[in-house]
Amino acid sequence: MDFRLTEDQRALRKGVRELLARRFDREALRAAVDSGGLDRELWRELGAAGFFALRLPEEEGGVGLGLPEAVLVFEEAGRVLLPGPLVATHLAAGVVPGAAEGEAVVTAADGGLVPWLDEADVVRGDAEDAVPVRSVDPLTPLHRVREVTSTDDRLVAALLTAAEQVGSAGRTTDAAVSHAREREQFGQVIGGFQAVKHLCAGMLVRTELARAAVWAAAVTGDPVEIAGAKLLADGAATGNARDCLQVHGGMGFTWEADVHLHLKRAWVRAQLWLPAARAEEVVAAHL
Structure with missing residues (x-):
């Protein structure tokens, strides 16, 4: 199977990276760390750029691309630690009015945690009994719910979250080098x-292995491959x-230094959608 990016996919990745750099x-x-809030203007810009409507069919006003392209876009978001319930809003495009355009912020209750509940316009899932918890990541406010719910899009959400993790892993590798x-x-x-060389080489290997797993899972859509990709990316x-x-x-x-922000976000993402214990159960059941 050929996993090399097409010219259109490379152009998409470049365009998103340039948008986020700007x-x-x-x-x-x-500034986001200091304010602790969500930039609604940036959210609308992401919507106008097609970030949330990327996989929505063209006849429904979307971009009409697939999961492999979405993975590339979310990897770029992970590189810059873009805050907000990106995955939940992306999954709500075409379902929740305003989500595709970035006019509505959507979050979801899954796995017992709800990110950005206070900023969200719409919550998918049961968050009635949600209570605030102290988040280690200053850019991801969290609430905890008593009942652990699972959405129909959990596997896709897990894969997109894994793509964000890969982006962060790539960024910290670049920073270390x-x-x-x-x-x-x-x-x-x-x-x-030599010790520093070994650390950097190990970081590169982890990143490329996780990236290959995420890209492969985006092509196949196989639940076991998605679970394995999430484990590797986390x-x-x-x-x-x-x-x-180090x-x-x-x-x-x-x-x-920004390094601690990547570590804290990685810890939080690892607990969202498909935490290690559940992902390991999926893989173990298959084996």
Whole structure:
């Protein structure tokens, strides 16, 4: 099976990366951390760009693309830590009025957690008894619900969340390599030390393995492959963020560095839609 991107897919990925670089750069990321709120103007811009309506049929006003293209788009969102209930709103396009256009923010109760409940216009699932919980990620406010519900789109949601994790894993790999090329210790750049080389190489392997699994699952749509892809992507995002912290040394643990934001978001994403315990059960049952 040929997993090389088509020219249209490469153009889509490039366009989304350029849009996010223009509208959600590091300054905007830090502003979002400070404010703790959702940028409704950016949300509408994403809607106008087709982010939420990407898989909606053209006759229904959507872009008419498939799950492989959606995976590419969500990977780019993960790279920049774009906040908000992106997956739930994307899945609600064509079902909830205004979701496709970015006029409505939609969240969902799944797995016992509800992200961005206070900012959402619509909640899919039962969140009547939701109570706020302290989130480790400053960009993902959370509520917990007593009843664990599952939506029909859980597997697709898990795959798109895995794509975000892959994007984050790729971004922390790039950050570690860039820092290793610039930071000097004992008269040479730290990238010249074998231990640092091994860390960076391991990060790249994790990222590419998870990316291959996510892309493959997007093509096949197989539930077992999606569960395996989520496991690999969660491991890549959290593992790479930890190793990126190690490469950065003491400065990596400071609030000013962005590495901790990737680690915290990876922890939260790992608990959404298809947490490790459930994903492992899916894979184990198949085996």
